[in-house]
Amino acid sequence: STQSTGAEGGFLDIDVSIFGPEGKSVYKGSRESSGKYAFSAYMDGQYKYCFSNTMSKMTAKVVMFSMDIGDGSHKEDHADTIDKDHDKLAEQLSELRTALVGVKHDQEYMEVRDRTHSMINNSTNTRVVWWAFFEALVLLAMSLGQIYYLKRFFEVRRVV
Secondary structure: OEEEEEEEOOOOOEEEEEEOOOOOEEEEEEEEOEEEEOOOOOOOOOOEEEEEOOOOOOOOOEEEEEEOOOOOOOOOOOOOOOOHHHHHHHHHHHHHHHHHHHHHHHHHHHHHHHHHHHHHHHHHHHHHHHHHHHHHHHHHHHHHHHHHHHHHHOOOOOOO
């Protein structure tokens, strides 16, 4: 099972490709901001995971990536010798492990989202501070302009 998330940078769109040991494409995704893909290896060897940022070359991106490697085969050779209680316990342990892995992935995803939202909040707060500073300067300039105008308006002019 493979899970990837664009954490920061640009529109968070990345291209994802997974290639098998002989170069055969196993998965290809285009412009994904996050995704989850599970597959069974069709042969032994090295699998390549490629992330591409060709859509926006000017913007760097941070990508979070996690991969779980598990044994998908279930051995049933000793089914006659193992009692039913042991089978139930093993099944419950397997379900618990699967649930814990799911919780771990969800927690990692929430950490990425929290970091992204924190960056957005900091950016927004900075913009609000600069805008408030600009407004204060404009207000000060307008006040000084009004004082100058009113002084000139009420100025007594003498004709000689």
